[in-house]
Amino acid sequence: MTNIRPYSLTPAAAVAAAPEKTAVQPRRHPEGVPLDNRAAELAAGLQAEPARIDPKFLYDAQGCVLFNAICELEEYYPTRTERAIFEAHRAAIVRSLPASVQWVDLGCGDCAKSRDWLPHVDACRYVGVDIAADWVRREVAALGRHFPQMPCEAMEADFSGEFDLHGALVDLHEHPPVFFYPGSSIGNFSPGRAVAFMAAIGREAGARGCLLISADLRKDRQTMERAYADDLGVTAAFNRNVLRVCNRVLGTDFQPADFAHEAIFDAERGRIEMRLRARKRVRVRWGAMGRTFQPGDAIVTEHSYKYTPEQFDGMLAEAGFSVRSMWTDPRAWFGVFLAQR
Numbered sequence: 001m002t003n004i005r006p007y008s009l010t011p012a013a014a015v016a017a018a019p020e021k022t023a024v025q026p027r028r029h030p031e032g033v034p035l036d037n038r039a040a041e042l043a044a045g046l047q048a049e050p051a052r053i054d055p056k057f058l059y060d061a062q063g064c065v066l067f068n069a070i071c072e073l074e075e076y077y078p079t080r081t082e083r084a085i086f087e088a089h090r091a092a093i094v095r096s097l098p099a100s101v102q103w104v105d106l107g108c109g110d111c112a113k114s115r116d117w118l119p120h121v122d123a124c125r126y127v128g129v130d131i132a133a134d135w136v137r138r139e140v141a142a143l144g145r146h147f148p149q150m151p152c153e154a155m156e157a158d159f160s161g162e163f164d165l166h167g168a169l170v171d172l173h174e175h176p177p178v179f180f181y182p183g184s185s186i187g188n189f190s191p192g193r194a195v196a197f198m199a200a201i202g203r204e205a206g207a208r209g210c211l212l213i214s215a216d217l218r219k220d221r222q223t224m225e226r227a228y229a230d231d232l233g234v235t236a237a238f239n240r241n242v243l244r245v246c247n248r249v250l251g252t253d254f255q256p257a258d259f260a261h262e263a264i265f266d267a268e269r270g271r272i273e274m275r276l277r278a279r280k281r282v283r284v285r286w287g288a289m290g291r292t293f294q295p296g297d298a299i300v301t302e303h304s305y306k307y308t309p310e311q312f313d314g315m316l317a318e319a320g321f322s323v324r325s326m327w328t329d330p331r332a333w334f335g336v337f338l339a340q341r
């Protein structure tokens, strides 16, 4: 790693309010075909050993509301720790970025995190990328009203499969892209897939572009497990809600209450494993298909990897980034990495 910077506090930046006006050019998948065959993917996962549901299915409208509530929980440290690092080190990070960038917000959601950066970054364009096409268009349009001088585009992409952002970018030499991937979502990929994903971004970034990415760092087991098993049961509801998504998308007849939420840190693999464990014998049907879960059988719903700074730095190097910096908090619980080729 070229640089690990210590924590220091600076005031949060004020977000500029601006009049209504935007230029949004949504990109749709050709012929409006869904980006994946969701029902087939769910069916394959339920038949697998052990049964699994891809974590992207956690984020329907209800799941997004529950996830936002998770981010406010006392137990869930990543969101507020990342926010504190951003606030403390924004000026230093911005100084490390090239001029006249295209700000590419990967998994932009409601664009809230970029909203804090854009007043400080020399950005000529904003591209918000997310899996939910209609939602992302609406949110990017709302962002555009705050930054009327800057073209704001929305783009639909599913990071769990192949994606190609090339068509969304303009002159890479004049306007190097900054790929912004906050929230430690990279931890929901396996390490191999995370490296492949970051390498693909590196290729899209070109010689002058960069990747600004967050990763949750390894710490004591209790702190990590509490973050995924809060006292109010919000994470449990978020986890069980995925069974309702299955019922809607695949036509299963899950009763969410038949499954218990579980989140355990696997020290060997370095990840929180989130599962739904059958409380009793459960027969689930969809169409002519079905599966019986015996009491204690589990469905894996999410892995959340926790890395040491050195591990994540090594992954960035493996992905082809030769210039790398990290900013962290006083307890070194969370890392913000800036990487360039």
Ligand code: AVI
Pocket (backbone or CB within 6 Å): 070, 078, 183, 184, 185, 186, 187, 188, 227, 228, 235, 302, 303, 304
């Ligand atoms: C989105 N992602 C980074 C969250 C995490 O911490 O892995 C998802 C989450 N799952 C349960 N709580 C939060």
